Amino acid sequence: MKILLINPPRWNELVGKNPSIIEKHRGFNPPLGLLYLAASIKKNTNHDVEVLDSQPFKWTYSQLENHLKGKAIDVVGITAMTFTLIDAYKTARLIKKLMPDTQVILGGTHVHLFPSETMNLEGVDYGFMGEAEFSFVKFLKNKNHLPYKDKIPGLIYKDNDGKIMRNDFVPLENLDEISFPDRNLLNIKYYNSLMSKGTLSTTIVSSRGCPFRCSFCDRPLSPITSRFRYRSAKNVVDEICECIELGIKDFLFYDDTFTVNKKRVLEICEEILSRNIEIRWDIRTRVDTVDEEMLELLKRAGCVAVHYGVEAGNDEILKVIKKGFTVEKAKEVFKLTRKVGIETLAYFMIGLPSEKAEDIQDSFDLAKELKPDYAHFTIFSPYPGTELYSLGLEKGIIKKDIWKEFSEDPKEGFKIPVWEENFTRDELYEMIVKFYKSFYLRPSYILRRSFRVKSKSEFIKKARAGLSVLFMKKDKIDTLR
16 A cells, blocks of 8 residues: 655644744754654555655645645545644645545544544544554554454544544553654755754654643643653664764754653763764753753753743742742753753743733743743643633633634634733734844844854854844734734
8 A cells, every 4th residue: 555644734834822933933843743653654564655744845735736646545644733734624635636535544633632523524534543653553454444443542433324433542651662753754954943053953752741730731631641651761862873874963852841750861861971972952841850960961961952941930820820830940940051051942921811911021031031042932822622721711711612613614814812811912912022022132142142153054044033033023923813
């Protein structure tokens, strides 16, 4: 069989968290989920599998159609997150138009959140909930045998009477058993981020799930992502070595919280050092899961930046969103990280529940006081599957189940909800522009960053981003559709 796995175009993505100018410079990450799936199919079947990522090429649907015309494909798998649903839906319909007999399967976090709605979309034959590296292989081996389908974990399908059936799934426990993402299936030169230094880069995932209970996140309420599981240090570094053979030297660990287990973090660092590997890598984590010993070893092993989710500028709002740490802890850890010599990125949100103007000012002030090398400011949106979305519906701040309606009929022009308790959408727009300009256009910040640029390509990339911030206007923030 011929299997095609597609990362759809990115023309209708609901990227309402950020100004469009910031989105413009974020770069592209490889679709690791598809690459994991492809590697498992190649290892466990004799099927021919191809991965198509249309995003780095900025393909239109006409270009995608021209690429697919005349192809004979048996099964197409499409990545579907809620924020990419419009494009996933358009891609599914395009596949059915070109290849009516091809079976189209959607997988991803959206399918888990809205399984029935997914199956009722035009052009969708099957859905997969949960982790599908092994269950998708079972499906391919038995896809023509309906009685067997109830034994495939996470599969969503329609029976002979058209009734939607959903199979239970169990989160994978031994992540070392999963094949590494097959990066050979894509041209790696198209993947980089704003923080990379001009070398080939990739994302890597060393654990799955997050044990923390932040109320703005969908992780705590999911049976998969609420369970923290991790790969062994040897397994992680083996993948790094495989990437090095491809010429990749720059890594972003895309774990939800990389430093949950201190022992494992130290083991990964020691494994990198024992093999004399020279790489640059970033991690994403929380300020209450690191200490000086860990940071020093991370630095020795090549970690150059830590992305910390701070989110708010005072303890009252941090309690509202259940972050579980204090502003003082954030100050302590940012100072410690600077002392060790690792760069920092601080994430903040504005427009959180119960937040007033003085609370948002606290966030602005804290962002400057922490002295991060980069700051990322977003407008809070109550996402599906989160505690705060349910609270918004209960309190009437969100007037109707807007995400469910969108999932049933994903149309262009959909507006991501914001928490309009104390501020309007337009007021939040204006504040986020002010926030970016007041942080990045300070002479002290520009001077400090200019001394750290290592290459001409890095200078050009960051100069373009800086000019974008300079000319950012409220009426150009068009991504909160």
